[in-house]
Amino acid sequence: MPAQKRPDYLQTVNERVVVFDGAFGTYVQGKDLTADDFGGQHLEGCNELLAVTRPDLIAAMHEDFLKVGVDALETATFGSFGTVLTEYGIADRAYEITLAAARIARDVANSFESDGRPRYVAGSVGPGTKLPSLGHIAFSDLRDTYEEHARALIEGGVDLLLIETCMDLLQIKAAMQGGRRAMQAMGREVPIQVQVTMETTGRMLVGTEIGAALTALLAMKPAVIGINCATGPAEMQEHLRHLAQHSPIPISVLPNAGLPSVVDGKTHYDLTPQQLAEFHRHHVHDLGITVVGGCCGTTPEHLRQVVEAVRNITPAKRNPQQEASVTSLYSPVTLQQDNSVLYIGERTNANGSRAFRDAMLAGDWDTCTKMANEQIREGAHVLDVCVDYVGRDGTVDMREIAGRFASQASVPLVIDSTEPQVMEAALQLAGGRCILNSANLEDGEEPGRRMDRVFTLARDYGAAVICLLIDERGQARDVEWKMQIAHRLHKIATERYGLSSSDLIFDPLTFPLTTGDADLRRDGIESIEAIRRIKAEIPGALTVMGLSNVSFGINPAARQVLNSVFLDECVKAGLDSAIVHASKILPLARIKPEHLTLCRDIIFDKTTPDYNPLQLLLTAFEGVKSTKQEKPDRSGWPVRDRLRQRIIDGDRDGLTADLDAALGEGLKALEIVNDVLLDGMREVGELFGAGQMQLPFVLQSAETMKTAVSHLEPHMDKVAGSTSKGKLVLATVKGDVHDIGKNLVDIICTNNGYEVHNIGIKIPISEMIAKVQEVDADALGMSGLLVKSTLIMRDNLEELNNQGLSRIPVLLGGAALTRSYVERDLREVYDGRVFYGRDAFEGLHTLDKLMELKRSGIDDPEFGRIPTGRSLAERRGPKETAIDLP
Numbered sequence: 001m002p003a004q005k006r007p008d009y010l011q012t013v014n015e016r017v018v019v020f021d022g023a024f025g026t027y028v029q030g031k032d033l034t035a036d037d038f039g040g041q042h043l044e045g046c047n048e049l050l051a052v053t054r055p056d057l058i059a060a061m062h063e064d065f066l067k068v069g070v071d072a073l074e075t076a077t078f079g080s081f082g083t084v085l086t087e088y089g090i091a092d093r094a095y096e097i098t099l100a101a102a103r104i105a106r107d108v109a110n111s112f113e114s115d116g117r118p119r120y121v122a123g124s125v126g127p128g129t130k131l132p133s134l135g136h137i138a139f140s141d142l143r144d145t146y147e148e149h150a151r152a153l154i155e156g157g158v159d160l161l162l163i164e165t166c167m168d169l170l171q172i173k174a175a176m177q178g179g180r181r182a183m184q185a186m187g188r189e190v191p192i193q194v195q196v197t198m199e200t201t202g203r204m205l206v207g208t209e210i211g212a213a214l215t216a217l218l219a220m221k222p223a224v225i226g227i228n229c230a231t232g233p234a235e236m237q238e239h240l241r242h243l244a245q246h247s248p249i250p251i252s253v254l255p256n257a258g259l260p261s262v263v264d265g266k267t268h269y270d271l272t273p274q275q276l277a278e279f280h281r282h283h284v285h286d287l288g289i290t291v292v293g294g295c296c297g298t299t300p301e302h303l304r305q306v307v308e309a310v311r312n313i314t315p316a317k318r319n320p321q322q323e324a325s326v327t328s329l330y331s332p333v334t335l336q337q338d339n340s341v342l343y344i345g346e347r348t349n350a351n352g353s354r355a356f357r358d359a360m361l362a363g364d365w366d367t368c369t370k371m372a373n374e375q376i377r378e379g380a381h382v383l384d385v386c387v388d389y390v391g392r393d394g395t396v397d398m399r400e401i402a403g404r405f406a407s408q409a410s411v412p413l414v415i416d417s418t419e420p421q422v423m424e425a426a427l428q429l430a431g432g433r434c435i436l437n438s439a440n441l442e443d444g445e446e447p448g449r450r451m452d453r454v455f456t457l458a459r460d461y462g463a464a465v466i467c468l469l470i471d472e473r474g475q476a477r478d479v480e481w482k483m484q485i486a487h488r489l490h491k492i493a494t495e496r497y498g499l500s501s502s503d504l505i506f507d508p509l510t511f512p513l514t515t516g517d518a519d520l521r522r523d524g525i526e527s528i529e530a531i532r533r534i535k536a537e538i539p540g541a542l543t544v545m546g547l548s549n550v551s552f553g554i555n556p557a558a559r560q561v562l563n564s565v566f567l568d569e570c571v572k573a574g575l576d577s578a579i580v581h582a583s584k585i586l587p588l589a590r591i592k593p594e595h596l597t598l599c600r601d602i603i604f605d606k607t608t609p610d611y612n613p614l615q616l617l618l619t620a621f622e623g624v625k626s627t628k629q630e631k632p633d634r635s636g637w638p639v640r641d642r643l644r645q646r647i648i649d650g651d652r653d654g655l656t657a658d659l660d661a662a663l664g665e666g667l668k669a670l671e672i673v674n675d676v677l678l679d680g681m682r683e684v685g686e687l688f689g690a691g692q693m694q695l696p697f698v699l700q701s702a703e704t705m706k707t708a709v710s711h712l713e714p715h716m717d718k719v720a721g722s723t724s725k726g727k728l729v730l731a732t733v734k735g736d737v738h739d740i741g742k743n744l745v746d747i748i749c750t751n752n753g754y755e756v757h758n759i760g761i762k763i764p765i766s767e768m769i770a771k772v773q774e775v776d777a778d779a780l781g782m783s784g785l786l787v788k789s790t791l792i793m794r795d796n797l798e799e800l801n802n803q804g805l806s807r808i809p810v811l812l813g814g815a816a817l818t819r820s821y822v823e824r825d826l827r828e829v830y831d832g833r834v835f836y837g838r839d840a841f842e843g844l845h846t847l848d849k850l851m852e853l854k855r856s857g858i859d860d861p862e863f864g865r866i867p868t869g870r871s872l873a874e875r876r877g878p879k880e881t882a883i884d885l886p
Helices: 009-013 024-029 047-053 055-067 082-088 091-111 139-155 169-186 210-218 233-246 273-287 300-310 354-361 365-377 394-408 420-427 450-461 479-496 523-537 556-573 593-603 613-620 639-649 655-664 669-689 695-715 740-751 765-775 787-802 819-829 840-856
Strands: 072-074 120-125 160-166 192-196 224-228 251-254 260-263 266-269 325-327 332-334 342-345 382-385 413-416 435-439 464-468 504-507 542-546 577-580 727-732 755-758 779-783 810-813 834-836
Touching: 024 047, 024 055, 047 055, 047 082, 047 091, 055 072, 055 091, 055 300, 072 091, 082 091, 082 139, 091 120, 091 139, 120 139, 139 169, 160 169, 169 192, 169 210, 192 210, 192 251, 210 224, 210 233, 210 325, 210 332, 224 233, 233 251, 233 273, 233 765, 233 787, 251 273, 273 300, 342 365, 354 365, 365 382, 365 394, 382 394, 394 413, 394 420, 413 420, 420 450, 435 450, 450 464, 450 479, 464 479, 479 504, 479 523, 523 542, 523 556, 523 593, 556 577, 556 593, 556 613, 593 613, 639 655, 639 669, 639 695, 655 669, 655 695, 669 695, 669 740, 695 740, 727 740, 727 765, 740 755, 740 779, 740 810, 740 840, 755 765, 765 779, 765 787, 779 840, 787 810, 787 819, 810 840, 819 834, 834 840
Parallel strands: 072 120, 120 160, 160 192, 192 224, 224 251, 342 382, 342 577, 382 413, 413 435, 435 464, 464 504, 504 542, 542 577, 727 755, 727 779, 779 810, 810 834
Antiparallel strands: 260 266, 325 332
16 A cells, blocks of 8 residues: 555544454463573563564464454554563563564554555554653653663554553653654654553543543543453443533444453453454444554454454444543543632642642651641642742752642642742643643743743643733733633644643732722722623633722731632623632521621622721721621521521521430421521522522531531431341442432431441442442432532433342432432433432332332332332321432
């Protein structure tokens, strides 16, 4: 085939299914090699060396796979780079070995192209034996090792780089950077395909969820993303569905031939060629995956049947839905939160927090980490990390802080520094996707300037960037000036650096409104209007505001009120995120109406010669040290009303005394929960939905609710006897942390004689299935508050179908669910029984019915299966509240 007419790899992937070969190690192990084949006993087991000592064997392997019809070969270079070969004392031969292996694969592939069909060579880049996120190796050292490896592969003629079996996001970034440096040095670009390895735990080895991996890696712009190794295809299904639903680029899957076992002292894989072929038929036909193949345990016969199964299938059309997100090493966070702004915690900033600065200067890293986790508990979605301090080496401090936060804090990081080299120190330690704070045009846009260096870091490490509306003239004051800078930064970032609109988070900035300077009074108006226009004129771009500056210099109590009102006005204009001490923002419902009016009049410059709202606000808070209002005397209130208000206020001081008083008045524990406490949580939900209560205060209410339920639990009626009525597994679905409703179901069902296995929050379906099978559960209960959780529940039901587990009855509960969605739509999806649980008691009622059917041996084929459902008889007694809770 003439080289100029040969379609490139990506062109073929976008036109049809591409089939990769199978396992290198399995093939070699089947040849009963001796030490002589490797060049001596001290080199035995170094399979990559066979490209030099037994090139005939490597060529024969490639030929055997090509003969069965595969489209792509992997070079025998999985570990042929310095950090691995050092263990055999031959690191200095890395380039030689890699180049030899690449040339063998290229020559064999070329020899099969006479039929007019291209055969591709993927340069295999393995994870090595040292992971940077675990501190085994410095990022820069690993990157340089990968660069040498990639140069040899490119010189050897590969069509793409395959970074595979990845266990650590930092390792992947190092490999991608090394690969791109090699391309630049060699003057030839090839696509990069990245494949992560998901363990049987449902995460990568270092704890990364598939959603976090996708978020971090898409920002690095690979050509193809996928999964290989560790498990068979059955264990990969949940992860593959996530990729199919959210990845805008082609997807690959190269599973093992099942999970390994030991037979007669040798590793054995149980998945047959026919079974692998059927899985791949499903991957292509149903999930729209276009790159398939095999990993450990897969033989030429496995791949022959795969080729036959998928060759003539048209991949399903995908419509991936992608949300702008950042991620920690573990879990992703969307940049546009439902019913809330993204809270960027500001206390881990040496310029804004004296406590943090003092801990940093003292080298008290444990206290620094404690402060980070305190902010997370208070509701911060992301942490702003700044170590800049006069006379300190910020790079050293950032390494200490970022290295700890990356592994010990569960949320993404905003790397905040005036020095790009300090930012890079953090990026080389934080495996997730960070935000850089910040880029601006203060010293221009030429190469080497701050903006150039920050945008380059964002491109190279896959970070998002906060863009300050500052240019060579200074901080923009009016909205037109602000928008000129915003459009200029957007154009430069997207056209010159390849960033996307959703990578950019614009901060319109504002000077303080509290100086009394008439020239600054309109700054709030101009900034709010800039937020509105950025959202309208730059689709996909995001906005942020640092709140502290707007109220600089006035009484802390007055600052808290003004900041809270200003945040509310910015959110109304479309603000996506705020740098703020989350627990210091007040719900508008707790601010006095007269103070609300004064703050809005300051923000919107209602000052006249006869009316000075700033002066009136200062007077109102003169001598006030805290916005914490004195609690009104509620001792005369009925105990029901006192308890309900405690939930709304998140007030645990005196809670147990009021609960005991309610019990003393003859109220049943469950009556208190359902008729009083849940009614308070409903009010919290309504305030949150209306934007009148911020997330930190919702969390306070949730904690108060948990404390109350825990206190009441011993007083709840329990079914006598030691024999379990049945077994229930309960979990909050993947990506959702809300569990009050689920925990209440646990209490109610346990007290009514059921054995409940409550396995926690953010649980993938694989873990639910494992627990159901471990305890032989009679039913599975899934809970979730978020709207996206309802879609995950649907996916989970499909996975139960796929694994032949539809015999398991499923109970679903959560505030975003509706009866019609469960009993009409989801019953159409699930092959088994699925039920809507309006509350804990409806779940108990359903369980009782299921166990009655099981004991009687008489089936009711319609129960839980007929779409649109049927109305369950109303339970007598007090009415329970239809709500799930944070």
